[in-house]
Amino acid sequence: MRFFILTLLVCIGLQAKEHAIVYIENGSLQSDFICESIKQARVFNPNTPIYFISSYLQYKKFSDFFLDQDVFFVDREALTKSPLYRSVKKGYYCPTKTGQNAAKEDLIKSSVLKFILLYEFLKQIPLKNIFFMGQKNMLYAPLEEMLDLFFKTDKVFLARYNSTCVSTNFMVIKDLQILEKIIAEILYTSYTSLPTLLSNFANYRSMYAEELTSAPKEYTSSVNKGHMDWVRGIDFKNILFDPGIHGSFLTNRAVSAECEGKPYFTHNEYTYSWEEDHKGRKIPILVFEQKKYRLANLYLE
Numbered sequence: 065m066r067f068f069i070l071t072l073l074v075c076i077g078l079q080a081k082e083h084a085i086v087y088i089e090n091g092s093l094q095s096d097f098i099c100e101s102i103k104q105a106r107v108f109n110p111n112t113p114i115y116f117i118s119s120y121l122q123y124k125k126f127s128d129f130f131l132d133q134d135v136f137f138v139d140r141e142a143l144t145k146s147p148l149y150r151s152v153k154k155g156y157y158c159p160t161k162t163g164q165n166a167a168k169e170d171l172i173k174s175s176v177l178k179f180i181l182l183y184e185f186l187k188q189i190p191l192k193n194i195f196f197m198g199q200k201n202m203l204y205a206p207l208e209e210m211l212d213l214f215f216k217t218d219k220v221f222l223a224r225y226n227s228t229c230v231s232t233n234f235m236v237i238k239d240l241q242i243l244e245k246i247i248a249e250i251l252y253t254s255y256t257s258l259p260t261l262l263s264n265f266a267n268y269r270s271m272y273a274e275e276l277t278s279a280p281k282e283y284t285s286s287v288n289k290g291h292m293d294w295v296r297g298i299d300f301k302n303i304l305f306d307p308g309i310h311g312s313f314l315t316n317r318a319v320s321a322e323c324e325g326k327p328y329f330t331h332n333e334y335t336y337s338w339e340e341d342h343k344g345r346k347i348p349i350l351v352f353e354q355k356k357y358r359l360a361n362l363y364l365e
Contacts, residue, residue: 083193083211085109085203086185088178089118090140095199097364099129105203106133107345112207117143117185140181144188148247149180168257175232175258176250183247186240198233198363202311204347205303205360213300218242222262223276223307229259229323231307233363234276245272259323276305279329280352302357304350310336311362319365 085105089095102114113136116123120139123130130137145153152173182196193215195207214221214236220243221236237243246262255261265273277300304310309319313331335351348359 083195083207083215084113084115084191085195085197085207086115086182086191087117087197087199088140088181089116089122089199090177090181091174094122097200099126101197101199101201101203102133102135105197108203108206109208113191115185115191117181138185138189143181143184146184146187149184152177152180172258179243179247179250182237183240183243186243190240192239194237194239196235196237200364201233202362202364203360204345204362205358210300210303219272219274220246220265221274221276222265223278223305224263224328225259225278225307225309225323226325226328228263228325229257230263230265230275231278231323231363232259232262233308234305234361236276242272257324276300276307277303278305278307278309280304280350280355280357282355283329283333283352300360302355303360304357305360306363308363308365310334310348310350310359311364314362315364317365 087098087102089098098116102116105112105114114134115136115138116130117138117140119141120137123137127137129135182194186194193211197203215238218238218241220238222230223234224230237246246265249261249265250258253261253264255264307327308323309327309329310331312319313334313336319327319330337349337351338346339349341347348362350357350359
């Protein structure tokens with residue numbers, strides 16, 4: 065019980081932090097990757113607050129791990145729930161396009177609930193500059209060094225998978241006000257999948273969305289002449305973000321079809337290696353046309 069009380073008290077006192085990493089697990093099963101993902105994030109971000117929102121009963125046996133990694137565990141059952149959350153939980157979650165099968169509807173509902181939980185959490189603990197992470201995401205970048213690039217404007221940042229789909233594995237959200245715009249789209253827009261809906265932010269709602277570059281601009285310029293808008297992502301000085309494709313070079317598994325349609329590229333089109341940064345930490349490197357790019361993250365499907 066000491067662990068549970070401690071984490072809630074510390075969370076309340078951390079509202080002034082300038083950025084934070086947030087994970088959410090809203091399922092009934094424990095994630096196989098969450099501990100590895102948190103450890104990896106902590107290696108490159110020793111001073112960044114990390115929050116994990118899930119069921120305390122489900123993860124209480126990991127309390128020592130969360131304390132050792134300086135993770136602030138938030139019991140999702142302890143969060144005050146609004147009528148919005150309760151309605152989504154009961155079954156109404158969005159006016160999706162017709163023709164969904166039951167499995168796909170369950171996947172959409174699970175994804176939507178994560179955003180609703182984040183929304184409820186930020187209303188009670190108003191953090192800013194949130195790096196919203198999937199449990200299978202391995203982070204290889206010091207996020208505090210990127211803050212000036214991300215947060216000059218009030219936007220959400222998304223890594224693109226193809227022309228109609230972006231990743232939900234690594235998102236950067238300025239604050240609650242930006243998240244409210246996403247929630248409004250989720251509740252009042254017709255769509256077939258959440259990644260497809262979020263892609264519309266980058267395609268048509270550029271006033272509050274920006275792209276995270278996921279492939280070398282030299283590559284996308286040469287093979288996607290009809291999709292030049294895709295390469296307009298902000299310049300991270302040769303840093304790329306994995307929407308769920310590059311990590312396949314480690315697992316040798318095909319890219320997931322969770323995003324509708326084929327991706328713009330596959331990991332087989334590049335050469336990858338590992339190097340050490342100035343602190344001796346291993347970082348993944350992508351090589352294209354004899355030019356090196358650092359990968360900020362890898363998503364391990």
